[in-house]
Amino acid sequence: MLSIKSENLRIILEDLASKNALIAPVERNGYFEFSRLRKAEEIRLDYTNARIPPKRFFLPERQLVFKYDPKKGVTEEPEDDFKAVLFGVRPCDASALSVLDSILLKPPYRDPFYENRRKSIIVISLSCTKPLEECFCNVFETGPVRGFGEDLTLTPMDKIFAVEVRTPRGLALVEEFRKLFAEADGRLLEEHENLTRRLVGEMNNKIRVDKEKLVRLEKEADEAFFQGNAQRCIECSICSFTCPLCYCFESEDCLEKNSYARFRGWDTCISPSFTRMASGLDPRASKADRLLHRFCHKLSRIPLAFNAYGCIGCGRCVSLCPVGIDIREVLRKWG
Numbered sequence: 001m002l003s004i005k006s007e008n009l010r011i012i013l014e015d016l017a018s019k020n021a022l023i024a025p026v027e028r029n030g031y032f033e034f035s036r037l038r039k040a041e042e043i044r045l046d047y048t049n050a051r052i053p054p055k056r057f058f059l060p061e062r063q064l065v066f067k068y069d070p071k072k073g074v075t076e077e078p079e080d081d082f083k084a085v086l087f088g089v090r091p092c093d094a095s096a097l098s099v100l101d102s103i104l105l106k107p108p109y110r111d112p113f114y115e116n117r118r119k120s121i122i123v124i125s126l127s128c129t130k131p132l133e134e135c136f137c138n139v140f141e142t143g144p145v146r147g148f149g150e151d152l153t154l155t156p157m158d159k160i161f162a163v164e165v166r167t168p169r170g171l172a173l174v175e176e177f178r179k180l181f182a183e184a185d186g187r188l189l190e191e192h193e194n195l196t197r198r199l200v201g202e203m204n205n206k207i208r209v210d211k212e213k214l215v216r217l218e219k220e221a222d223e224a225f226f227q228g229n230a231q232r233c234i235e236c237s238i239c240s241f242t243c244p245l246c247y248c249f250e251s252e253d254c255l256e257k258n259s260y261a262r263f264r265g266w267d268t269c270i271s272p273s274f275t276r277m278a279s280g281l282d283p284r285a286s287k288a289d290r291l292l293h294r295f296c297h298k299l300s301r302i303p304l305a306f307n308a309y310g311c312i313g314c315g316r317c318v319s320l321c322p323v324g325i326d327i328r329e330v331l332r333k334w335g
Contacts, residue, residue, distance in 0.1 A: 091147030098149030134315030
């Protein structure tokens with residue numbers, strides 16, 4: 001483990017910002033969000049969590065697939081040079097990227113758009129110092145101190161950060177600024193261990209996950225439970241659009257002057273039109289069916305197919321749902 005002083009970390013961040021290669025948390029209109037910065041002084045290291053996860057830099061809300069001119073053929077393709085450092089993501093959000101890797105980079109159907117950005121963006125996570133009430137990352141072991149999808153893990157101490165190198169890319173970044181880092185001493189290692197123990201102890205430990213039970217969720221689901229939640233659901237899609245792990249998308253073709261353009265953008269299985277076919281048939285016609293599908297997909301189907309949960313316990317869907325639908329209720333009931 002290494003360490004870096006706050007002032008030395010600021011030097012690195014200023015250098016990255018000057019190269020237009022820094023994405024970090026800032027405060028805008030009373031909320032925190034990740035943004036590409038030119039000045040490191042805008043960074044808010046004391047932020048709680050961003051409403052929209054940094055997933056959007058890997059899977060943009062709307063993305064060009066290609067443009068096609070009938071006379072010239074393909075005239076424009078997506079940008080393939082998006083090199084940056086994503087700094088300050090919470091461990092749970094970093095872990096979400098690792099889960100997306102197992103889904104979107106699994107042969108033979110690799111997502112080239114996601115893969116390109118995943119290779120181009122270095123991820124540095126920032127450990128939590130105080131979990132929020134809705135957080136339950138400890139349930140899936142995706143936080144609160146370290147995740148499993150980042151290149152470097154930084155843990156804030158007193159005017160110093162403990163630094164864990166997690167990947168060769170993270171090591172390369174450290175080597176670039178090697179003089180600013182130091183070897184962690186025994187006192188720092190002990191403080192880091194105590195912090196980890198304290199944070200995990202502060203989180204809700206009443207939720208458990210049992211993979212064997214959750215894979216039976218679809219067959220053993222309580223219909224009344226999902227009907228009750230469906231009656232409250234207003235199909236706003238906040239749960240999907242703020243989820244670090246939802247990756248459903250739709251394609252849109254449009255005519256721009258004399259060429260055609262195809263875009264893809266976020267979509268959600270909660271939408272009443274998501275599974276509706278051209279014939280009018282909809283295999284998930286009711287809200288209860290769609291809600292059950294959402295939870296089954298995250299907690300039983302993704303684990304079966306990719307050996308990872310489709311939830312990292314960030315709590316966004318819990319805190320932002322306007323009608324109080326809570327995935328933790330499903331975990332308490334079937335987990």
